[in-house]
Amino acid sequence: MTTEAPSEPRSGSGPDGSAAASDPAADVRELRRFNRFYTNLIGALDYGRHLYTPFTLTEARVLYELVHQERVDAADLRASLSLDAGYLSRLLGKFEERELISRGRSEQDPRRQRITLTGGGREAAALLEERSQEAAGSLLRHLPAADRARLTDAMRTIRDLLGDDPAATGEASPAASPEVTLRTARPGDLGWMVERNAALYAAEYGFDLSYEALVARIVAEYAEGFDPRWDRTWIAELDGARAGAVMCVRDGRPGVARLRLLLVEPSARGHGVGRQLVDACIDFARDAGYAQMVLWTNSVLGAARRIYQRAGFELVSETPHHSFGQDLVGQDWRLSLRGADT
Template identity: 60%
Template structure:
C-alpha cells in the first residue's frame, strides 16, 4: 500500500459519487463543507461552535464565516450558553432543518443511484470492505455520533425490531414472552397496513448493522401520533442515538400535521424517560399493572407539538 494507492482510490470514489460534478447541484447553493456543517447541526441539536470546530477539525475563522452565512440565510440561531457565556449554542431554524433535509435527500438519492449499479450478491462484500477501511484507518477509535445513520427499514429489519426488543427487555428487565408477543403484533400491524404519509419506522445503523429503532404510528385520538418501540443496542449507547430517534419522530409528526405525540412506557425505563423529558414530553398519568411477568408502573407521556415548536426540544 502506497500514498499513490490511496490517492488513486480517492480520485476514483469522488468521480463515482459525482462529488466534483457541480452541474448536478448536489449541494447547491452550499459547498460540501457547508453541507457537512448543516448535517452535524441537524443531528446534534444542542451543539455550539466549539463543539463543531472540534468535531469537524475546522479552522475557527472558516467555521465562523460559515455560521455567519447560515445566520444571514435564516438557517440557524445562536444563543449564549447558560453554563458558559463565552460559548454560543447553535441551533437550526425550521428553514435550516428543511435545507438540511433537502441536502440529505439529494445525497441519499445520489448514493442510491450508485448502489443500483451494484448486484445484490456483491453488496455484502462491498459493505464489509467499507467497514474494513474504516476500522483500519480509525486505528481503534471508538464510534462517533456522525458514524450513525438513520434510515428506513429494509428487508428483515422489522423482524430485527421484534427480536431485539424481546431479547433486550428479557436480558435487562426480565420480561417474559408476553412482551415479544406485544411487539410482534405492533410490528405486524404496521407491516400489513400503514399510511407512509402518517406513519414511519426508523432504523439507526452503525457500521452496516442496525443498532436502534423507533416507530411513529397513528393513535386512536384524532391528530395524535404515538411513539413506539424505542430501543438502542447496549454497545451503541452514549452516541445520542435515542435522542436522534425521538427527534426524528417529533419532526416527522410535526411535518405530517399531528397536534401531539403520545407514548406509553414503564417507570423502570429511566434512560428512555430522561430522553422524553429532554424533548418536552410531560407525564400525564401513571398506573400500576402486572404485565410481561413483572409488577410495573405504566406511564403515559404527552408532547404538545404547538407548544414545543417555540421551546427548546
C-alpha cells in the same frame, strides 16, 4: 445507559418494565460477592505480575491514558485516574528518567504541564496493550461464541447502569466516535425489531414470552396498515450495523401520533442513538400535521425518560400493573407539536 423502552400501549398493560422489587440488603451482598469474584479473576490480567512487564498497574494505567489521548496534561491525568498529586509527580519523574515521556508547558495554559510519550514510551505502551489483549483473550477463549456475547452484553449493562463514561476512560474521543445514521425501514427490519426487543427485555428485565407476542402484534399491525403519510419506522445504524429503532404511528385519535418500540442496542448506548431516533419521530409527526405525540413507557427506564424530557414530553399519568411476568409502573407522556395543546 439502560435500554431505551419500547414506548407503548394505548390501554391496559404495556411492554416497558422493570425487574421485580428486590431486597436492598441482598443486592448489596450480591454486589460485594461479585466484587470479590472479579477482584480475584482480574488478577489474571494484573500488569505487573502476570504480563511480565516492569510496570505496576497504576503505571500501566498512566501509559494507557497517554497513548489513547492526543494531548494530556498532568492535571488531566490526576483527575481522570484519581491520583495524589505528589504520587503522580514521582511516577512521571520515573518515566522521564527512563525516557518514556517528555514534559513541557501546555500550549493552551502555560501554568499546566503537558505530558508527551516518547518513541520508547509508545513501544512500552504497545507491549502492555499486546500482553493485556492476550491475557483477556485467554479468559474468553474457552467460552462458546454465544456465551461470550452474553458475557460482553452483561458487562456493558453493568457499565451503563453504574454510570461509566467511555470518554473519561480514553476509550472514545469525538474524532474516533462511530457515525450514527438513520434510515427508514427495509424488508427484514421489522422482524429484527421483534427479535431484539424480545431478547433484550428478557435479558435485562426478565420479560416473558408474552412480551414478544405483543411486539410481534404491534409490528404486524404496523405492516398491514402502513400509510406513508402518517406512519414511519426508523432504523439507526452505527458504522453500518443496526443499532436501534423507533416507530411513529397513528394513535387512533384525531391529530395524535404515538411513539412506539424505541430500542437502542447495548453496544450503541452513549452515542446519542436514542435522542436522534426520538427527534426524527417528532420531526416527522410535526411535518405530517399531527397536533400531539404520546407514548407509554415505564418509570424505571431513566435514560429513556431523560431523552423524552429533553425532547419536551410531559408526564401525564402513572399506573401500576402486572405484565410480562413483572410488577411494573406504566407512564403516559405527551408532547404538544403546535406550541400549545389542542
